[in-house]
Amino acid sequence: MPSLEHIANLVHDWLNAQFSPGLALFFEFFIIGVLIIGLFSILGLVLIMMERKVSAWMQLRLGPNRVGPKGMFQTVADTVKLIVKEGMTPDGVDKLLFNLAPFIVMIVAMVIMAPLMFAKNFQIWDINIGVFFITAISSLSVIGILMAGWASNNKYSLLGAMRSGAQIVSYELSAGFALLTIVILTGDLKISAIVNAQSDGWWIFKGHLPVWIAFVIFMIAVTAETNRAPFDMAEAESELTAGFHTEYSGMKFALFFLAEYVNIFVVCALGATLFLGGWQPLHFGTGTGFNRVMDYIPSSIWFAGKTFFLIFVIMWFRWTFPRLRIDQLLNLEWKYLLPISMFNLLLATLITIMGWHF
Amino acid sequence: MAFLKKYFSNIFQAIRSLTTGMRITAGYALRHGKEKITQQYPDNKKTLVLPERFRGEVVLTHDENNEHACTGCTACELACPNGTIKIITKFDVSPEGKKKKALDTFIYHLELCTMCNLCIEACPTNAIRMAQTFEHSVFDRNKLTKKLNNPGSKIREGVE
Numbered sequence: 367m368p369s370l371e372h373i374a375n376l377v378h379d380w381l382n383a384q385f386s387p388g389l390a391l392f393f394e395f396f397i398i399g400v401l402i403i404g405l406f407s408i409l410g411l412v413l414i415m416m417e418r419k420v421s422a423w424m425q426l427r428l429g430p431n432r433v434g435p436k437g438m439f440q441t442v443a444d445t446v447k448l449i450v451k452e453g454m455t456p457d458g459v460d461k462l463l464f465n466l467a468p469f470i471v472m473i474v475a476m477v478i479m480a481p482l483m484f485a486k487n488f489q490i491w492d493i494n495i496g497v498f499f500i501t502a503i504s505s506l507s508v509i510g511i512l513m514a515g516w517a518s519n520n521k522y523s524l525l526g527a528m529r530s531g532a533q534i535v536s537y538e539l540s541a542g543f544a545l546l547t548i549v550i551l552t553g554d555l556k557i558s559a560i561v562n563a564q565s566d567g568w569w570i571f572k573g574h575l576p577v578w579i580a581f582v583i584f585m586i587a588v589t590a591e592t593n594r595a596p597f598d599m600a601e602a603e604s605e606l607t608a609g610f611h612t613e614y615s616g617m618k619f620a621l622f623f624l625a626e627y628v629n630i631f632v633v634c635a636l637g638a639t640l641f642l643g644g645w646q647p648l649h650f651g652t653g654t655g656f657n658r659v660m661d662y663i664p665s666s667i668w669f670a671g672k673t674f675f676l677i678f679v680i681m682w683f684r685w686t687f688p689r690l691r692i693d694q695l696l697n698l699e700w701k702y703l704l705p706i707s708m709f710n711l712l713l714a715t716l717i718t719i720m721g722w723h724f
Numbered sequence: 725m726a727f728l729k730k731y732f733s734n735i736f737q738a739i740r741s742l743t744t745g746m747r748i749t750a751g752y753a754l755r756h757g758k759e760k761i762t763q764q765y766p767d768n769k770k771t772l773v774l775p776e777r778f779r780g781e782v783v784l785t786h787d788e789n790n791e792h793a794c795t796g797c798t799a800c801e802l803a804c805p806n807g808t809i810k811i812i813t814k815f816d817v818s819p820e821g822k823k824k825k826a827l828d829t830f831i832y833h834l835e836l837c838t839m840c841n842l843c844i845e846a847c848p849t850n851a852i853r854m855a856q857t858f859e860h861s862v863f864d865r866n867k868l869t870k871k872l873n874n875p876g877s878k879i880r881e882g883v884e
């Protein structure tokens with residue numbers, strides 16, 4: 367069966383046979399760009415559909431059910447509507463920053479894709495500081511949000527952006543500590559090395575207590591980092607209309623919306639890579655029949671399955687919990703998550719040094 | 725020490741209450757095939773079942789003798805927060821020559837009504853109730869001003 371790794375190698379060999387190495391590399395860049403943009407649009411359509419269906423299930427509603435079979439083309443129709451809408455720039459805004467902001471948010475989301483491992487040996491760039499790269503780049507998205515809020519020249523937008531700044535800056539700390547736990551256990555920042563370290567069991571099983579705590583903290587922190595309910599202070603419809611994107615409409619709004627969902631995908635993919643073993647299939651013991659059956663499932667399916675499971679959990683949070691107030695939000699981070707994750711880091715270090723993990 | 729105890733009990737309480745919430749929504753998500761609160765109106769116009777306490781519009785109940793229970797006390801008119809009801813009263817003269825207040829016209833402005841149910845609760849004789857009709861659109865606004873007592877109707881014997 368052709369795996370993604372196989373196809374990528376075929377394309378690489380063919381391009382190198384036809385063109386000079388430099389030109390081949392250029393074509394590969396181009397193909398990757400097209401693939402990423404394609405992935406983005408598919409993710410946008412699928413995740414927004416999923417969100418609406420999940421919310422409908424959790425509230426005993428039907429969800430979208432008119433366009434296409436079971437309403438599956440609703441998001442396509444929505445996208446077409448957003449594309450044909452006028453991309454309006456209000457009069458009082460800072461024109462350059464206002465138009466730049468959605469692209470910054472979007473580009474940040476794109477760049478984080480680079481070190482993610484989508485299947486076995488299928489990765490854009492196996493950079494040796496993978497985890498660090500992701501945390502560093504993802505902090506940049508707050509610049510886009512602050513830019514949008516500031517340039518909109520609207521008090522709601524500015525308030526939303528400020529809150530979002532406070533929130534992302536604080537929750538990044540505990541998300542970073544949670545990632546560090548795994549980095550300590552693996553002893554490597556490289557994504558491929560982290561995944562390979564889990565070939566005999568996922569960290570969530572092997573690492574026991576500190577990894578469980580880190581996993582819970584990670585899920586809470588990334589929900590806050592992606593500005594999702596119950597931490598959607600940046601938008602807070604009931605107080606700030608739509609927060610930082612109040613003034614945006616049409617495609618520029620769609621870019622923000624899309625970036626939000628792509629960010630969810632990225633953080634869930636990261637969570638799946640670090641805690642749930644990336645593309646590694648589920649194994650119990652060694653060499654049993656069960657393991658062999660699991661091996662038949664392609665690695666890309668494993669990765670997508672884990673990622674979508676985590677995405678479902680984050681959606682589950684959103685449709686269950688009420689929104690926090692901004693002071694409660696910061697309390698939760700500085701009084702609870704941060705001290706706990708610091709102690710957890712110590713615990714993880716101790717366990718690694720003593721070799722108490724499996 | 726008490727501070728530390730409080731800190732950790734806070735955490736465990738938070739986890740407990742959050743998981744309770746998540747269990748409830750997960751239960752709903754798993755039951756989504758069997759139980760739906762969405763009414764697919766107008767597709768199910770024929771089989772539509774409205775809840776018993778659905779509030780569509782105020783009606784004055786008439787029985788088979790074209791008699792109602794309204795004494796014209798105007799309690800409903802006073803209870804209504806937005807002046808939806810206007811009770812016009814008259815004086816009935818009984819055979820013994822005694823004058824008695826009675827309902828002449830019950831005017832109901834559907835376009836002003838918020839279906840708040842206050843008038844129904846105010847009525848001492850349960851003369852009015854909420855009907856289950858809800859397709860109220862009309863082309864002429866005057867059609868929304870209704871006279872609720874049927875022509876020729878009178879108060880039921882024995883209602884005071």
Ligand code: SF4
Pocket residue numbers: 782803804805806807808809836837838839840841842843844
């Ligand atoms: S339901 Fe409320 S608004 Fe309507 S008539 Fe009765 S009291 Fe007035």
Ligand code: SF4
Pocket residue numbers: 793794795796797798799800801811846847848849850851852
């Ligand atoms: S409907 Fe009831 S409350 Fe209103 S005037 Fe008649 S008896 Fe009084």
